[in-house]
Amino acid sequence: MVIPIHDKNPATRRSFVTYGLIIANVVVFLSGPIAFAGMDPDAARKAKENAYLYHYGAIPAQLLGNGHGNPVWPVFTAMFVHAGWIHLLGNMLFLYIFGDNVEDVLGRAHYLAFYIIGGAASTYAFAWSDPTATGPLVGASGAIATVLGAYVYLFPYAKVTMLVPFLWFIPMRVPAWLVLGGWFVLQLPEFQQTIGVAGSTDVAYFAHVSGFVLGLLYAALVIGRGPSGPARAPAAETPPTPPPLTPDYRSADPEDPYGQYHR
Known part of the structure; x- marks a missing residue:
């Protein structure tokens, strides 16, 4: 229901990590069995797709299990596996538009760690919300x-151009807090039920x-407290101290050599 297409918020340096993540996701998808399966795969192809998703996907019941049933590596591989073209393209669109500016603020290494750890944390949060789930x-x-x-x-007030399907895809420029705040609200199952839109059971909204x-x-708690955070106002520059008054003997009155001073 929200399709961002551009933000008026240029980064100050090349977003190599964001572009690298996009390329990695696309390459992984193209190398898997889902990319060219077609709209109606046969039983053998479908079985291969399911085996692929279960092998590389994160299964909550296994993540929170004990002993050999507790594989951690699928938490990271699952971030680069997608279940279809729409799934992939939708995710990469949001990453392309909003990732570069966050990378610009954090720096490349910090941003990459933030992305990976954030993805792992959200996966475990979903697993804890449904610990018996066996789907990938x-x-x-x-x-x-x-x-x-x-x-x-x-960047709450950065201008974002978006398309709204129910308004015939008319471009609208609104602040980021409205676009992303609206996206967040749409993820809440309670809101979906309120407006009568049933969320897909295949989407991990949590x-x-x-x-x-x-x-x-x-x-808010880490970046905003740093020297480059948005919550810290730039320090006012201290005006330079003028040099002390010194006598200029060259232009002084010979009868009063100490009567004229210049900066």
């Missing part, structure tokens, strides 16, 4: 939601909500 959780949505939460704190909240809190 895949996609970069949790990590990207963390980026969105940080963006809305760092991973989106938890990732967004984690990113917002991190930006």
Whole structure:
């Protein structure tokens, strides 16, 4: 229901990590069995797709299990696996528009760690919300939601151009807090029920909500307190101290050599 297409918020340096993450997600998707399966795959292809998702996806019941049933590595591989073209393109669109500015503020290494840890944290949050679930959780949505939460704190008034389907895709320019705040509200199952829109059972909305909240809190509590954070106003420059008055013997009156002073 919210399709951002551009933000008027240029970064000050190249967003190599954001572009690298987008490329990595696309390459992983194209190398998997889902990219070219078609709209109606046969039984053999469908079985191969399911095996792929279960192998690389994060399964809550296993993440919170004991012993050998507690694999941690799928938490990270699941961030680069998508269940279809719309799933992939939607995630990469949000990452492309909002990721560069968060990377610009954090720096490349910090931003990469923030993205990966945020994605892992949102995956575990979803697992704790449904610890008996046996279906695989895949996609970069949790990590990207963390980026969105940080963006809305760092740049709440940045202008974002978006398309709204029910308004015939008319471009609208609104502040980031309205776009991303609206996106956040749409992830809440309670709101979906209120407006009579049934959320898809295949979408891990709690991973989106938890990732967004984690990113917002991190930006408010950590980034905002740093020297480059938005909550800190720039220090006022101290005016230079004028040099002391010194006698200028060259231009002084010979009869009064100490009577004229110049800066």
